Amino acid sequence: MKQRTFLALGLLVCLLVAGVASYYASSHPDGLEYVAEQTGFLDSAEDSATADSPLADYSTRGVEDERLSGGLAGVIGVVVMLLLSSGLFWALRRRQDKADPAEHVDSGV
């Protein structure tokens, strides 16, 4: 599989997971939250300073439909993640020697 195809497929999986499958995720408290509740320190939690963010708790403010609201937040999150992390890693990467054009051949088959 060519790398371009691989990356495109990977991105599609991310969008489907965050945008569609996330609706079916368990809404039970996670391990930490559950233990905090059981042992009695859940009340020491405070609201985050970003609690009034338009995407807080993975739902889009102003979108009534639950499925759409969560899916949209997921898709926006995926796009932000892709831009931010790809930008960071692209800036950090070792530059390949331009004198050796053979290095630039896509190893994808």
Place this chain on the structure above:
Amino acid sequence: MHVPDGFLDAPTSVATGAVAVAGVALALRGARRELDDRTAPMAGLVATFVFAAQMINFPVGAGTSGHLLGGALAAVLVGPWSAVLCISVVLLVQALLMADGGITALGTNVTLMALVGVWVGWGVFVLVRRLLPRRTSSVVPAAAIGALASVPAAAAVFSLLFAVGGNAPVDPGTVLGAMVTWHVVIGIGEAVVTGLVVASVVATRPDLVRGALPALETRELEIRSPVR
């Protein structure tokens, strides 16, 4: 395992903040060795995938759920230094955009999931890989076992931090016991997801799996006689 603001006191949060800054700074240097024109886009995809996968909480019984931490997965796919950065970016976006995990607790969350999760996951992965035959297929079980270990390890470190700087008067031993027990169960889910994802990348593009490099390098060229 996203720690909200308020669970840990200010001195503990400052301390974990300092640990997180140091760990990320080292990773910014170390990741250069792992990233090139071919692996940099892969690292971006892995970070994005971990973000997406963390939206999927899976039930683990008794009204509790867990989700992928992704430290071991990212380390096996793109190398531990880049993995620290992957998980840190995920936690930053979650804290700022989604209000998932506190702002003053960001250092704690980076320490637990990006540093402990990645390095325990990678360390156990490397140990298990050493015990298995030098084949690309060995990467899958090694990654799963690394993933399994990484989750209770992060839970144990949270419990230690809670013992030092928890804001509520709760017995730290009770917290440690409950945290580790539940996160062993969540770790099984972590192992399954990590194994499946690593297996599918190994099957399609083993050259994009950092943890498979030693196996690929030793794969010998064989001279085959033509079939007549």
